[in-house]
Amino acid sequence: MTAKATTSATFEQDVLQADGPVLVDFWAEWCGPCRMVSPVLDQIQSEHPDKITILKLNVDENPDLAMKYQITSIPAMKVFQGGEVKTTIIGAKPKFALEQDLAAYIG
Numbered sequence: 001m002t003a004k005a006t007t008s009a010t011f012e013q014d015v016l017q018a019d020g021p022v023l024v025d026f027w028a029e030w031c032g033p034c035r036m037v038s039p040v041l042d043q044i045q046s047e048h049p050d051k052i053t054i055l056k057l058n059v060d061e062n063p064d065l066a067m068k069y070q071i072t073s074i075p076a077m078k079v080f081q082g083g084e085v086k087t088t089i090i091g092a093k094p095k096f097a098l099e100q101d102l103a104a105y106i107g
Contacts, residue, residue: 016083033092
């Protein structure tokens with residue numbers, strides 16, 4: 001299961017108005033670590049489809065949101081719940097480390 005994309009146009013509906021927790025993966029095509037973390041996030045999404053939604057946001061195509069959420073290095077992942085950022089994860093991590101960071105949502 002591959003994470004769906006969100007954009008400036010759909011962000012409010014996809015993320016801020018979502019019922020459950022939504023992890024937004026801020027990434028870019030040229031970012032090597034982003035490409036490394038992407039399949040790990042896809043795995044977590046497919047193992048916990050009913051607990052968390054994982055979406056990707058291309059920072060090059062949506063610079064307004066990258067600026068709004070103060071994305072200064074990528075990959076950066078933010079978990080939103082109730083329209084607010086609850087957790088921020090910076091950098092590519094192995095699956096077990098990401099699962100630990102997300103334990104409150106997928107545990």
